[in-house]
Structure formats: structure tokens, C-alpha cells
Amino acid sequence: MAQNLRHDEILKIARDLGKVTVDGLSREFEVTAQTIRRDLTELCDMGHLTRVHGGAIPPSSVINPGYEERSLLAVHEKEAMAQLCASKIPDGASLFLNIGTTTEAVARALLNHKNLMVITNNFNVAKILSTSPHSEVIVTGGVLRRSDGGLVGDVATEIIRQFRVDYAVIGIAAIADDGMLLEHDFREVRVTQAIIENARQAFLVADEIKFNRRAPVRIASLADMDAFFTDKAPPARLQKLCDDHEVAVHIAK
Amino acid sequence: MAQNLRHDEILKIARDLGKVTVDGLSREFEVTAQTIRRDLTELCDMGHLTRVHGGAIPPSSVINPGYEERSLLAVHEKEAMAQLCASKIPDGASLFLNIGTTTEAVARALLNHKNLMVITNNFNVAKILSTSPHSEVIVTGGVLRRSDGGLVGDVATEIIRQFRVDYAVIGIAAIADDGMLLEHDFREVRVTQAIIENARQAFLVADEIKFNRRAPVRIASLADMDAFFTDKAPPARLQKLCDDHEVAVHIAK
DNA sequence: CCCATAACGAACAATTTCGAACATAGAGCA
DNA sequence: TGCTCTATGTTCGAAATTGTTCGTTATGGG
Structure with missing residues (x-):
């Protein structure tokens, strides 16, 4: 489980802002969009985020708090x-x-x-x-x-x-x-x-x-x-x- | 499970203000009204909002037919x-x-x-x-x-x-x-x-x-x-x- | 009651995003 | 040095999203 350098930071941003975008993160970290996509895919597989088109959001924050x-x-x-x-x-x-x-x-x-x-x-x-x-x-x-x-x-x-x-x-x-x-x-x-x-x-x-x-x-x-x-x-x-x-x-x- | 970057935020706004308008959201997110309509339609299909002419309101009264x-x-x-x-x-x-x-x-x-x-x-x-x-x-x-x-x-x-x-x-x-x-x-x-x-x-x-x-x-x-x-x-x-x-x-x- | 206006939804086109496959670079190691 | 492994960049076709247009349907004012 090679924890990526960006992962923690991405999660932090996602929690702060309620969302992250592929575009924004790729500029922020100065890597290509594809790399960010790979990060997001991993974070979502681990259940830390929910993938949406164009970015990701914290898992079901409003939809159904905690209970789901x-x-x-x-x-x-x-x-x-x-x-x-x-x-x-x-x-x-x-x-x-x-x-x-x-x-x-x-x-x-x-x-x-x-x-x-x-x-x-x-x-x-x-x-x-x-x-x-x-x-x-x-x-x-x-x-x-x-x-x-x-x-x-x-x-x-x-x-x-x-x-x-x-x-x-x-x-x-x-x-x-x-x-x-x-x-x-x-x-x-x-x-x-x-x-x-x-x-x-x-x-x-x-x-x-x-x-x-x-x-x-x-x-x-x-x-x-x-x-x-x-x-x-x-x-x-x-x-x-x-x-x-x-x-x-x-x-x- | 067609989640969208805006959906979460729309729900938050709807809960805070008791309503959202197509016009207001399209300005807020800088997208066309049609896009917002599509968002609202999806959120309503999922039961998170109730559609009204010009916008949507929280489904606090799924129960109350007249209210909608x-x-x-x-x-x-x-x-x-x-x-x-x-x-x-x-x-x-x-x-x-x-x-x-x-x-x-x-x-x-x-x-x-x-x-x-x-x-x-x-x-x-x-x-x-x-x-x-x-x-x-x-x-x-x-x-x-x-x-x-x-x-x-x-x-x-x-x-x-x-x-x-x-x-x-x-x-x-x-x-x-x-x-x-x-x-x-x-x-x-x-x-x-x-x-x-x-x-x-x-x-x-x-x-x-x-x-x-x-x-x-x-x-x-x-x-x-x-x-x-x-x-x-x-x-x-x-x-x-x-x-x-x-x-x-x-x-x- | 009718009309003007705004809002709606469907269809299509334009654009963006996605993910897979492959290429490249650098690190670690024998 | 040469090898492998991993992270990243690149390219490209497919899929999803968004914008645009247009005919239809509500809504509010006379």
C-alpha cells in the first residue's frame, strides 16, 4: 500500500472545500490530469471519496449522513x-x-x-x-x-x-x-x-x-x-x- | 448513482434556504439553465428534492401533496x-x-x-x-x-x-x-x-x-x-x- | 377569458472527461 | 552496467456532460 504523497493533501482539500476537481488538482500539484485521475481512483477504491465526473466529493456527505x-x-x-x-x-x-x-x-x-x-x-x-x-x-x-x-x-x-x-x-x-x-x-x-x-x-x-x-x-x-x-x-x-x-x-x- | 459535482452543493443550498431557483443556481455555478434543470431532475428522481416551477424545494413534505x-x-x-x-x-x-x-x-x-x-x-x-x-x-x-x-x-x-x-x-x-x-x-x-x-x-x-x-x-x-x-x-x-x-x-x- | 412571458423538456451538436494502453524516466539493487 | 519496479506522461477512442435550439407548457396580468 504505497501511500501517495498527494493523497493526504487531496483528502484535506476535499474535506475543506467539499469537493475537488481533476483540473484544479492537476494545476495545484503540477502533474497531468491522468495522474490525478489515478489518485482519485485509488482514494475512491479505499472509500475515502466518491468519484464524480470532473472530480470527487467526500462520500455521501449530504445524501445520507453516516447511516448508509x-x-x-x-x-x-x-x-x-x-x-x-x-x-x-x-x-x-x-x-x-x-x-x-x-x-x-x-x-x-x-x-x-x-x-x-x-x-x-x-x-x-x-x-x-x-x-x-x-x-x-x-x-x-x-x-x-x-x-x-x-x-x-x-x-x-x-x-x-x-x-x-x-x-x-x-x-x-x-x-x-x-x-x-x-x-x-x-x-x-x-x-x-x-x-x-x-x-x-x-x-x-x-x-x-x-x-x-x-x-x-x-x-x-x-x-x-x-x-x-x-x-x-x-x-x-x-x-x-x-x-x-x-x-x-x-x-x- | 449519477452523482454530480454540483448535486451535493445544490442540496446544501436547498436545505439552508428552503428552496433553489434554476436561475440562481445557473448563475452560481456558471452553467446554463438547462444544465441546472437536468441536475434538479436527477435530484428529484432520487427523491432528494421536489420540483416546482422555477426551481425546487426540499421534500420536507413528500407527505403533503398540496404543498408541493x-x-x-x-x-x-x-x-x-x-x-x-x-x-x-x-x-x-x-x-x-x-x-x-x-x-x-x-x-x-x-x-x-x-x-x-x-x-x-x-x-x-x-x-x-x-x-x-x-x-x-x-x-x-x-x-x-x-x-x-x-x-x-x-x-x-x-x-x-x-x-x-x-x-x-x-x-x-x-x-x-x-x-x-x-x-x-x-x-x-x-x-x-x-x-x-x-x-x-x-x-x-x-x-x-x-x-x-x-x-x-x-x-x-x-x-x-x-x-x-x-x-x-x-x-x-x-x-x-x-x-x-x-x-x-x-x-x- | 386571452395573451405575453418565462420555464420546461427533447433532440442534437460541441466540448470535456474518462480510462486503457503504451512510452518514458528515475530509483533501487545485484 | 543492466535489470526491474513504480510513478508519471502521452495518445486516442469512447463515454459523459454541457450548450444550443426549438416547440410545448405553465403562470401571471390585463
Whole structure:
């Protein structure tokens, strides 16, 4: 990885000005445009810049601050899982969707459903579904957590208890070996538990990554779910747990 | 993924000013209007802006179909009012913002303030302010009303009562001759009243149009406000009411 | 209601930028 | 010295962007 002399400087300029141009840099460093293009190509491959015609800009500075990278992880798998999950939810159903990028994917997959009633503490889910004229969206209150669009706070629990819905669609941070569902933030525990308690059926949606992750806060057990949507066959122990507790396992594609 | 050198900057300008014009941008970037039109078309296709005749505005109301068709003129006046109102709110303040497109404009004008704490039952306001890393946003829960992004429901009142903030920024549907502040939906009455009660100062923001409108539900009186921001001098009777009750009247431009 | 004006979008031409391939220069090393 | 390796310059056809023109469509004023 031969770090180029210009690279640091280019990044600095890009951050200062919000952009760099091939032409400007080639004059600045007194090299040919082609050399600058090669620099920019490398910097973009490393993810430090985004290439545009005529130059480059810092990666998605306005388009979607920070959040995008995480949601880009395994887009296709998430999409397929979400579609599968959505296909099990009929038109006219009422449902909860909790915090997490996975549930956002489900929200997108539900855009063409009709007459849904969706209750969510996920600001992004509300944003997505608000574009569909077919469904009613109810948002729980709370502090808006910028990192993931979560609405955090106890009021959510109260609002959720006012409903008794058909489905709960749950996304989580990690699944332990023994089937424990885990989250990072203890404030979400009660909310998610309330969601599970007040739904007739609970669907867990979690991609393979969650099998190998850790998180500190215990929310519930995989055994409490009615269905489990994922993208790869789960480890044997989890599969057995599902079999023992009659949790339907759906693997996308 | 057809990103362009100008796109990022156009979005920034649109967010700062609440609008962009084809003419203004073509001068700014020194390219022809047609090129700017192409840029705007792409940004709109990606959903980052909403096109209007002569320019584009942030899609703060993807939800609100009527709003998109309004002319840039109205946007401009609202913007001036909003800027004026925002200028009276110091960094570090806590405030309520209620439902209405006017308060959305104020939210945009507040984007560069630091360390604000904003409590709102306006989904669009939350969306706008969530892009700023400087402020904390708290949303009340409720049913998401697609027509204007309002969060409707009684929980809002409860949440609001948990706070005692510095400023309440109130937008309303109409002002009667005698200074009554009016709304269309009775469900908003208690929420807005709670907002006024729990703020040290109440700011009313309303453009000229509101003087000549009618609405059925009484919320409060202009006399209860501490300041009134508008874009044209109000009718004599209202002006007198303000004078009598020490309501500061601020007329934009 | 009609008209003048501005804004719009499509099509085409002119220009700029891109990336690949190849050439060149200099550094490091046996 | 002769060799290799890397960074850079050069050239050129392809692709993308931009400017121009023109007929169509909104908007605001009489």
C-alpha cells in the first residue's frame, strides 16, 4: 500500500472545500490530469471519496449522513428476507415494527400492501411508509436517536400497550448460541418486550451476521417467536431450538 | 448513482434556504439553465428534492401533496418570517414546534443553531432537524397524518407536560378578527394549548393568508402570545390587540 | 377569458472527461 | 552496467456532460 504523497493533501482539500476537481488538482500539484485521475481512483477504491465526473466529493456527505454504510451491509440478503417476511403478512393486517435496519427493509417490502396499520418506534420506518397512501402509520414518541432513527423512551411502551395487533416484526442486534435475542441499548428492552406481548404472532427477522455478534442486553428468546426469517441456515443448536418450540424457520433464497 | 459535482452543493443550498431557483443556481455555478434543470431532475428522481416551477424545494413534505404545488413566492415569504423568528431564538434553547408548514420553515431556519432541544408533534419538523447533528429532537407519538405530517393523538399532551421549555413556536390555520387563533382539527386543541402552557414564551408565526381564512376550532388568543411573526402588517384591530397586550409584532422584510 | 412571458423538456451538436494502453524516466539493487 | 519496479506522461477512442435550439407548457396580468 504505497501511500501517495498527494493523497493526504487531496483528502484535506476535499474535506475543506467539499469537493475537488481533476483540473484544479492537476494545476495545484503540477502533474497531468491522468495522474490525478489515478489518485482519485485509488482514494475512491479505499472509500475515502466518491468519484464524480470532473472530480470527487467526500462520500455521501449530504445524501445520507453516516447511516448508509451500515445499511449497505448485505443489502440483497436483507432485501430477500424482507420480501419473504412481507409475503407472510396479509393486506389489512395490523403490525408493530421495531428499531433496526432490517425492519426498515421490511417496511419497504410492505409498501405495496393495502390497508395496513403499522405502529413503530422506528422513525425511518415511519418515513418510508408515510409515502404509501394505503396504510395508517402510528409513531411512538421519544427522543430521536440520529444514529439509527430509533425513538427511545418509555412513552413508547404506553402507546404500544394500547394496541393488540396481528404481527410483531422484530429486528435485533444479535442472537446468542442459546437463542437469546440481544440488543445494545437497555432502553429498548421494555419497548420490544411490549411489542412482543401485544402481538398475536411474533416474527423475528435477522440475517446471518447476527449469529456471530454480541450485544449486552437480553430482550427475549428465539423460542418465544412464531417465525424466524433469515438468509442462511442457522447453526444446528438454534435450528433445534426452533424445532422444539415450533418456530417456523424461513430461509430466503 | 449519477452523482454530480454540483448535486451535493445544490442540496446544501436547498436545505439552508428552503428552496433553489434554476436561475440562481445557473448563475452560481456558471452553467446554463438547462444544465441546472437536468441536475434538479436527477435530484428529484432520487427523491432528494421536489420540483416546482422555477426551481425546487426540499421534500420536507413528500407527505403533503398540496404543498408541493405552491409557488416559490409563498415559500420565500414564509422563509423570511421563519428566519426572523429563528433569529430570536438563541443557541442552546429548548422549544416546542407544532403542526404546520410554517413551523417546518422555522425548523429549516434553525438548522444552523447549536444545542437546541426541540420537542415536536410535526413529523416533517423532526425529519428536517434530524439532519442537523447539533440538536436533540424529541417527537410526540400519535397517528401520522399524511396531509401535513402531523402526529395526532392524546399522548402528545402527556409528553409535552413533561417539559418546561423556553419557547413555543406556534403555527395555526387562521386568525379571526378578534385575535382568536383557529385550527381545523379539534384534536390539536389540547396539544397546542399544552404547548403554550408549558413554554416560558409563545411565538406565533403566521403569514398574511391566515388573516383572511376561517377555521372552526378555537385554540387560544393572539393576546396570549409573547411575539407575533408575520410577513405583512396585520389589520388595525389585531395590531391594537397586540399593543394592548404587549405582544411584540415582527414583520419580515 | 386571452395573451405575453418565462420555464420546461427533447433532440442534437460541441466540448470535456474518462480510462486503457503504451512510452518514458528515475530509483533501487545485484 | 543492466535489470526491474513504480510513478508519471502521452495518445486516442469512447463515454459523459454541457450548450444550443426549438416547440410545448405553465403562470401571471390585463
